[in-house]
Amino acid sequence: MAKSSSPSTTVPDTVWLGHGRHLGPEPERDVRRNLLALQAAGVIDGFLDLDPVEAARSTDLFPRDESADAGPSARRIFEARRRVADGVTVRAQLTTYEPESRRVENEGVGWVLAAEAERAWEADWPSPATVFWPDSDQVAWDHERVAGVRLRGVNHLPKDDGQLRRLLRDCARKSWFIHVVVHEAMTPDARGQRPVTAFLPPSLRHRVVELRATPEQALIADFAMKRELGVGLPRGGAVVLSPTPQVVGYDAERFTVRDVFLDGTEPAELLRKIQEFAALPQPMPADAEAVLTRLRHGWHLLTPDEELVHARAMVTRYAKALEAMTASCDLYREAAESAHAALAEATGGGEAPRIPLPAAGEQGASPLKALTKTFSLFRGPNR
Template structure:
């Protein structure tokens, strides 16, 4: 496991995210019917199905509602075919509120899906764990009898950061009331973000052996939350364990408090959540009239800024082009503008001055004075500089013969 979450984007506190498989063949029809019922009942303000390309296998649903009557929540559910089972579909749900998420708000999953359970038949068969077979939200998930299988399952569960995993140990064999899942006693906003693993009384040593690699242990008759991967720097497994969990139907106040603290940690965004959140923010279509007006105003302001930048760039380009044309014209006319033809006091362009200085150096080198003889001996042979295009100075050879 990783040791730090500082290099990963963390889950915003106003985000509710979940995912899982739906094994049935008509998941989109189930979502469509469920959203329609909630719109009629007033649980949601409206929903929409944004268009997708004809060759795209995914289906998208958007819904908006007001949590607590005042806080706007925008949610987006995406369905894609399952690779392993073509008749089923994988669903990803992200919901973003205008302020930090309140655990008392309803679970967004129950607004897109019907209540899970045998009573709903195939329509309610959506609450499976996305990666670990056999695990379901809202139910008791007994740990395997085999110790190695228990270890493997808990390690696989710990890698999943879409939800919180809690391991509960039964101090004694519970009665019928104690065998019910604790999820039904959790606040609505936590029920579909918590996976409950249950260890029987005789599995106390085995489960702690399986948890040893994760750096946590479950108290006898208590519960522990599996650490996220990667774990935040300030994560302490002891602070996310509960010494006693009463399986008598009473509210597990200690477990709720531990879950509340766990959800507030800077946990990393799970794989795929960032893309889903970006789609929600950038491709949202279910807007109100006021939101559409503000969006159009933002677009007008953006286009105005872009037009102003383009105008400035055009002016700068035109000015640079004019200067380049002037420089090219000066270079084109430079060979005809010899220094002898210039009037006294006239200024010479920079390019022409450079050409003039070049011709001056060539002229004085070709017609320079004869070198003086050395005082102590015969004169040395002069160095004859041959310049292509410049004729030999008359009389130079006769002077050397003297």
């Protein structure tokens, strides 16, 4: 797996990112239940449930980085390891957070998720979200950071023009997900109300948010999208939106579908456009960099081989530190002996004050400082 912590302009192709809000009463309980069930079924190799404060104090596999800390509002950190196709290992880390504002009713508990595989991510792999969250409509873990928007469902655009434009802006600027806007040419039946995202491959399904414009919203939605995002919405069609900053290689015409039949059948052209867009290098959200850093530098769920490597690395580190301390002490002794000889010559062979050897906690002190202090004993009006 990639271990570099340098800032990225795009999300690495080995990484899966997600964030959202859980509106239920006990989100951590839902996570634990799902992890225990998956471990019992042999779906995951193991998991950890960590207190953020204790996790920050513990010794990690990789060098510490301050940005790897979860922050004061973090509630719990969960880690899980699983293997996907061809035995590829995936490490996933979920952090839950306190609501940003208690004044907002039903704001829910925020969460962020980062997963990284040993090679480039494939859409057919299982969604990392279902490692921690049960893929059930009865558990409300899939609410977007953008208010009123949810994964795994159809989100109808607001009727009010101001609310509609604000929603489009928030989706473009605040979300980590891919957004698709579909216009209903006519009111669909129950089969047509099924989300288009349900037809997507498993790993892509929880990265796409579906927004719907009703038949009478054709003009207002098209006008609002052109004004806010510079993208039009064809009547009875769909368009894949680009986030801000814009995805390199994005062209509105390229990711626009003129006709989408909402009759319960698979919209092959739209699905192809979504997958094509998802394959483009996605810009790294500003607040996602720290989440990826925490996954790479704040990882605790080690395999026996990794624990052995870690232990050997610690032994090597301590040996080098001891060697440096010993060398520093030897240099100090050599400097002290030279100083004694110089003092004896300066005093005509008289008794010279001895230079004290450093205490155990001062072994790394500079010999020059000690010599300077000793020579100061001989300063005076006649010296």
